[in-house]
Amino acid sequence: MIFVFAHPHYPLFSWGIALICLGEGLRIWGTGYIKNYRGSMQEVEKLTAAGPYAYLRNPLYVANGIIGTGIAIISGLWWSIILFWFTFYLLYFPIIRAEENFLEKKFGATYRNYTQEVPRFFPRFSPYPERNGMFSWRVIGEKEITTLLTLGVVILLFYLRGFGFLKILNRLFLGF
Numbered sequence: 767m768i769f770v771f772a773h774p775h776y777p778l779f780s781w782g783i784a785l786i787c788l789g790e791g792l793r794i795w796g797t798g799y800i801k802n803y804r805g806s807m808q809e810v811e812k813l814t815a816a817g818p819y820a821y822l823r824n825p826l827y828v829a830n831g832i833i834g835t836g837i838a839i840i841s842g843l844w845w846s847i848i849l850f851w852f853t854f855y856l857l858y859f860p861i862i863r864a865e866e867n868f869l870e871k872k873f874g875a876t877y878r879n880y881t882q883e884v885p886r887f888f889p890r891f892s893p894y895p896e897r898n899g900m901f902s903w904r905v906i907g908e909k910e911i912t913t914l915l916t917l918g919v920v921i922l923l924f925y926l927r928g929f930g931f932l933k934i935l936n937r938l939f940l941g942f
Contacts, residue, residue, distance in 0.1 A: 768849075773842035774928025782924075785836030786917055792818060792829035797910045798901040813873050815880060816899035821889040823880070827858050828887055833917070840924045862886070 799817040818825035831854055838846040869877045884894050 768846050774924050782836040782840030789829045789832030796825035799899045814899045815894050816897040820893035820897045823884050823886050
């Protein structure tokens with residue numbers, strides 16, 4: 767629906783792409799440290815506290831928030847930013863609570879210490895001292911490539927919507 771009413775224009779389009787790239791960079795950094803990315807939580811053997819997880823507990827969700835904000839900005843519809851963050855809150859906060867409960871049960875005092883040291887969303891300036899984990903490009907190649915391709919298609923479609931042949935939708939839905 768937002769795509770139909772979108773009105774992409776410069777410089778917002780450029781700012782949106784910058785945010786999408788920043789968010790995807792954070793996603794790649796975070797994803798590379800998770801061995802069972804997009805797998806079952808029950809398979810978690812070790813608490814990941816390296817890479818971006820040494821600075822904030824939910825880097826993938828923060829990255830998704832940055833990416834979503836970038837897409838909303840690309841749309842040229844300011845109200846879509848509010849709609850995105852409302853939806854984001856409704857979807858992600860229950861997931862975050864469930865994950866935190868699971869991790870506390872699985873790792874106990876280790877996880878409680880981690881949560882006292884590492885903030886949920888806003889990064890700390892110094893890394894968590896008990897970092898563990900290794901970055902893996904294999905995980906990026908196997909799992910994050912879908913996100914990269916999807917974002918490329920989304921950016922292309924919004925570009926065509928605002929500056930290419932899909933601009934014709936303005937006459938159909940916006941009357942100009």
